[in-house]
Amino acid sequence: MTAPLLRVEGLRRHYASGGGLFGRARYVTRAVDDVSFDVMPGETLGLVGESGSGKSTTGRLVMGLEEPDAGRVVFDGTDLTSLSSSQRKPFRRRMQIVFQDPYAALNPRMRVGDFVQEPLLVHGAEAGPDRVAALFRTVGLDPAFMQRYPHEFSGGQRQRIGIARAIALRPQFLVADEPITALDVSIQAQIVNLFQDLQESMGLALLFIAHDLSMVRYLCSRVAVMLRGRIVEMGPTEAVFGDARHPYTQALLSAVPIPDPAHERGRKRLAFDAGGYAFPPAAALRDLGGGHFVLMGEAA
Amino acid sequence: MREVWRALTRRSGWLGLLGATLLVVLVLLAIFGPWLDLPDPTRTNLRARMVAPTLSWFSLGAHPLGTDQLGRDILSRIIAGSRVTLMVAGAAVLLGGVLGTLLGLISGYFGGWVDRILMRLVDIQLALPLMLLALMVVAALGPSLRNLVGVLALVSWVRYARIVRGQVLAVREREFVQSARAIGASHPRIILRHILPNVLTPALVVATLELARVIVLEAGLSFLGLGIQPPDPSWGRMLADGRTYISSAWWIITFPGLALMLTVLAVNLLGDWLRDFFDPRLAVR
Amino acid sequence: MALLAIEDLSVGFAREGRFARVIPGLTYGVEAGETLGIVGESGSGKSVHALALLGLLPQPPGRILGGRAVFDGHDLLAMSEARLRDLRGGRIGMIFQDPMTALNPVLTIGRQIAEPLMRHKAMSMRQALDRAADLLALVGIRDGARRLSQYPHEFSGGMRQRVMIAIAISCEPALLIADEPTTALDVTVQGQILDLMAELRDRLRMTMVWITHDMGVVAGIADTIQVMYAGRIMERGPVDAVFANPRSAYTYGLLQSLPHGSRPPGGRLMQIPGCPPDMFAPPPGDPFAPRNPFATPRCHVEAPPLRPVPDSVPGHMVAAWYDLPRLLA
Numbered sequence: 021m022t023a024p025l026l027r028v029e030g031l032r033r034h035y036a037s038g039g040g041l042f043g044r045a046r047y048v049t050r051a052v053d054d055v056s057f058d059v060m061p062g063e064t065l066g067l068v069g070e071s072g073s074g075k076s077t078t079g080r081l082v083m084g085l086e087e088p089d090a091g092r093v094v095f096d097g098t099d100l101t102s103l104s105s106s107q108r109k110p111f112r113r114r115m116q117i118v119f120q121d122p123y124a125a126l127n128p129r130m131r132v133g134d135f136v137q138e139p140l141l142v143h144g145a146e147a148g149p150d151r152v153a154a155l156f157r158t159v160g161l162d163p164a165f166m167q168r169y170p171h172e173f174s175g176g177q178r179q180r181i182g183i184a185r186a187i188a189l190r191p192q193f194l195v196a197d198e199p200i201t202a203l204d205v206s207i208q209a210q211i212v213n214l215f216q217d218l219q220e221s222m223g224l225a226l227l228f229i230a231h232d233l234s235m236v237r238y239l240c241s242r243v244a245v246m247l248r249g250r251i252v253e254m255g256p257t258e259a260v261f262g263d264a265r266h267p268y269t270q271a272l273l274s275a276v277p278i279p280d281p282a283h284e285r286g287r288k289r290l291a292f293d294a295g296g297y298a299f300p301p302a303a304a305l306r307d308l309g310g311g312h313f314v315l316m317g318e319a320a
Numbered sequence: 321m322r323e324v325w326r327a328l329t330r331r332s333g334w335l336g337l338l339g340a341t342l343l344v345v346l347v348l349l350a351i352f353g354p355w356l357d358l359p360d361p362t363r364t365n366l367r368a369r370m371v372a373p374t375l376s377w378f379s380l381g382a383h384p385l386g387t388d389q390l391g392r393d394i395l396s397r398i399i400a401g402s403r404v405t406l407m408v409a410g411a412a413v414l415l416g417g418v419l420g421t422l423l424g425l426i427s428g429y430f431g432g433w434v435d436r437i438l439m440r441l442v443d444i445q446l447a448l449p450l451m452l453l454a455l456m457v458v459a460a461l462g463p464s465l466r467n468l469v470g471v472l473a474l475v476s477w478v479r480y481a482r483i484v485r486g487q488v489l490a491v492r493e494r495e496f497v498q499s500a501r502a503i504g505a506s507h508p509r510i511i512l513r514h515i516l517p518n519v520l521t522p523a524l525v526v527a528t529l530e531l532a533r534v535i536v537l538e539a540g541l542s543f544l545g546l547g548i549q550p551p552d553p554s555w556g557r558m559l560a561d562g563r564t565y566i567s568s569a570w571w572i573i574t575f576p577g578l579a580l581m582l583t584v585l586a587v588n589l590l591g592d593w594l595r596d597f598f599d600p601r602l603a604v605r
Numbered sequence: 606m607a608l609l610a611i612e613d614l615s616v617g618f619a620r621e622g623r624f625a626r627v628i629p630g631l632t633y634g635v636e637a638g639e640t641l642g643i644v645g646e647s648g649s650g651k652s653v654h655a656l657a658l659l660g661l662l663p664q665p666p667g668r669i670l671g672g673r674a675v676f677d678g679h680d681l682l683a684m685s686e687a688r689l690r691d692l693r694g695g696r697i698g699m700i701f702q703d704p705m706t707a708l709n710p711v712l713t714i715g716r717q718i719a720e721p722l723m724r725h726k727a728m729s730m731r732q733a734l735d736r737a738a739d740l741l742a743l744v745g746i747r748d749g750a751r752r753l754s755q756y757p758h759e760f761s762g763g764m765r766q767r768v769m770i771a772i773a774i775s776c777e778p779a780l781l782i783a784d785e786p787t788t789a790l791d792v793t794v795q796g797q798i799l800d801l802m803a804e805l806r807d808r809l810r811m812t813m814v815w816i817t818h819d820m821g822v823v824a825g826i827a828d829t830i831q832v833m834y835a836g837r838i839m840e841r842g843p844v845d846a847v848f849a850n851p852r853s854a855y856t857y858g859l860l861q862s863l864p865h866g867s868r869p870p871g872g873r874l875m876q877i878p879g880c881p882p883d884m885f886a887p888p889p890g891d892p893f894a895p896r897n898p899f900a901t902p903r904c905h906v907e908a909p910p911l912r913p914v915p916d917s918v919p920g921h922m923v924a925a926w927y928d929l930p931r932l933l934a
């Protein structure tokens with residue numbers, strides 16, 4: 021078996037809020053709580069869960085945009101969390117991120133060509149206009165657009181620009197944080213196809229954070245389900261979708277709308293109170309076989 | 321820029337357009353004053369003391385706005401004074417703006433103790449009366465053009481710092497800044513390429529409003545004898561000198577006063593308009 | 606008889622001296638008891654037309670250029686603002702996408718539910734608050750009596766949307782217009798809201814217009830689906846017929862671009878090329894033609910009218926010059 025490209029071990033990030041100048045914080049949000057997973061080279065791991073479950077925070081921690089309170093992010097054998105920012109720089113060209121909001125993700129005061137070129141400059145790579153033009157073509161944009169500013173582009177085009185920047189350094193690993201959530205239905209398929217093409221041509225591994233479970237099922241080989249900062253179920257996509265074991269996963273899957281009226285009329289949604297759910301004591305991910313893990317208490 | 325121009329020429333922009341026009345005329349006058357073939361603003365002529373204004377523009381040697389107590393031509397003094405005033409105010413605004421923007425950027429971007437110290441300084445300075453601060457510094461360092469610019473810059477940097485810092489806090493969280501960090505861009509690069517361009521417009525708005533304030537402040541200091549020194553003409557000085565003759569020769573104090581008022585009005589109109597122009601967007605972003 | 610009949614509604618927007626007819630002339634009806642699902646990507650005029658017929662369109666920049674919207678025998682567009690206010694929140698309920706902006710942050714939830722009851726049903730504050738507590742229970746918020754005194758920020762997103770629903774149905778409206786009420790919500794919460802709405806609709810015999818961009822949501826809640834693009838109806842009809850046998854290339858594209866199951870090796874999603882038209886410079890002819898691989902030369906110059914599909918169920922209509930099944934065969 022090959023070694024994982026990315027290994028996340030016991031990652032934790034808690035946010036304190038509401039504290040006064042002297043007093044202790046009143047609330048602690050356990051945004052990410054003991055999260056572990058692997059991503060193999062070229063693989064797509066889906067990360068799903070309700071909003072606020074810690075998906076984006078996990079993505080930021082993996083990218084080193086934020087420091088974890090505990091845990092390790094091991095990329096290709098190197099523990100990134102122990103590195104200084106200059107030691108980390110070479111890894112920056114090997115892992116990149118694409119954001120959800122195509123409006124906030126581009127610098128409104130920078131020509132999009134310069135924006136795509138910037139990572140090449142920062143890392144001293146070949147950054148001529150031909151290289152940038154090639155990147156534009158790779159993501160399906162006309163290189164003639166290089167001189168324009170972001171406000172002249174539609175949401176889908178902006179997302180392509182963000183992707184062009186992210187793949188400029190030919191990374192091996194990409195975090196895609198809800199890259200299609202804000203896009204129109206007719207544009208989503210374009211972007212998903214683009215990701216797939218890139219993956220095939222570059223051997224890219226993806227951490228695909230998403231809302232849309234149908235798309236995750238379609239695109240990802242494995243999926244992890246998050247609930248209030250913890251992974252409650254993880255495994256090969258078909259195992260999780262076909263044989264969900266955690267009540268939250270079951271509820272989630274039972275709620276996905278399917279574009280088929282007959283199916284919808286017969287559907288029975290399962291109730292699950294995500295806010296009120298209590299994790300069993302000493303809960304840990306346990307292997308059901310075939311790499312299908314479920315969060316369970318000791319006794320279960 | 322095209323957008324700015326279009327908005328200025330719309331009906332709702334006429335006040336801003338008026339301000340901009342006045343200011344342009346003023347700057348042109350200040351720049352091309354020496355070529356206007358006006359009497360030397362510092363040449364005294366005791367035989368022509370306190371000549372009343374006359375409307376005969378083209379008659380040779382006439383003083384359209386009259387002369388002062390030493391027989392100097394008021395129109396040429398106002399124009400010459402505008403050079404000094406605008407130069408001093410412009411330099412002060414530029415210096416204060418650059419300093420304030422830089423400190424605001426650093427404060428907002430790095431946060432932590434740097435931020436706490438800088439913002440405490442800002443609070444303290446905002447609590448002090450400006451005139452008092454300026455007076456203290458000039459009294460300590462002595463009046464000179466350079467000190468004057470320095471003092472004026474010193475009293476105005478805080479407003480930039482404060483506004484810019486607030487904007488940085490908002491921009492810093494936006495995803496393109498995170499993206500810059502993700503590609504490994506250095507702090508100076510992130511600040512200069514990604515944050516600065518997105519906080520520049522509010523800083524520009526502050527600059528126009530500060531320009532008006534600084535002009536008034538300079539006039540005040542000169543009026544008190546702590547600003548521009550004679551025989552160099554300055555509006556503040558002219559006001560101070562003319563004060564004594566207000567009942568016998570009203571024009572000595574009235575015309576420089578009017579010039580000052582118009583300038584401040586123009587700058588304020590433009591500044592208010594700029595603020596309204598940019599503010600709705602700033603709120604949305 | 607149609608409860609709501611929109612005839613040739615036409616709406617435009619002025620921006621920077623340019624003018625766009627974002628809805629060039631919309632005609633459709635909703636029968637009493639029917640649930641109409643309107644789908645289409647953003648910018649297709651779904652919200653604008655709903656706001657226009659409720660008298661809520663900001664004018665300017667918007668402008669209603671003509672048409673009628675007959676509700677219960679009266680033209681909403683010709684009605685005085687005062688009469689419209691009586692209808693809104695009374696006989697016509699509304700739910701919008703963002704519950705946080707639609708609720709007033711400084712008023713208690715109880716006040717906000719009670720207000721339409723006092724206004725439209727002439728209840729006293731006491732009666733209205735009692736009814737409000739019942740309504741909260743009806744939309745699945747437990748402990749309603751206590752929560753009446755809470756403020757919107759004390760509720761989660763899904764809870765706020767339930768409150769919006771409580772307000773919208775408080776006066777037992779004949780017609781409920783819901784504009785993307787679940788778009789901002791999580792899948793599980795969306796599912797709960799959909800179940801709740803279906804139940805309330807049946808209980809109160811409401812007629813609903815449900816606006817969304819999610820084909821799966823329409824499939825679940827609507828009797829009739831109406832697909833809109835660039836302010837026009839591309840296709841409409843009973844959900845079963847349209848989903849099973851789409852006749853517009855746009856409907857077909859929307860359905861095909863959705864993933865089904867997991868990806869077969871080497872598989873790709875069918876994608877609709879290009880992006881929606883700029884309404885300030887719309888293409889001549891059918892607005893979808895530039896993105897439509899099936900477009901005929903005629904589509905590019907002349908917009909097709911909405912006509913019944915000859916060999917389908919009654920009510921199935923399409924605006925197309927081409928015959929999609931023949932082209933696909």
Ligand SMILES: Nc1ncnc2c1ncn2[C@@H]1O[C@H](COP(=O)(O)OP(=O)(O)O)[C@@H](O)[C@H]1O
Binds near residue numbers: 035049069
């Ligand atoms: N910078 C922050 N400060 C405080 N709380 C935060 C911060 N970022 C995220 N959170 C909280 O952490 C939790 C997880 O957030 P996030 O990772 O964005 O979730 P998701 O991406 O799954 O929607 C949420 O409750 C959120 O409010």
Ligand SMILES: Nc1ncnc2c1ncn2[C@@H]1O[C@H](COP(=O)(O)OP(=O)(O)O)[C@@H](O)[C@H]1O
Binds near residue numbers: 618619620652653
């Ligand atoms: N306030 C506005 N000013 C200018 N154009 C607007 C405004 N609101 C909506 N539009 C335009 O009207 C069209 C329809 O918008 P909308 O009804 O909101 O679409 P949908 O709800 O289907 O996403 C779009 O082209 C949009 O750009």
Ligand code: SF4
Binds near residue numbers: 321322323324
């Ligand atoms: S973004 Fe600024 S510079 Fe660019 S067109 Fe608009 S106003 Fe002019």
Ligand SMILES: [Mg+2]
Binds near residue numbers: 075076077198
């Ligand atoms: Mg997120």
Ligand SMILES: [Mg+2]
Binds near residue numbers: 652653784
């Ligand atoms: Mg809408």
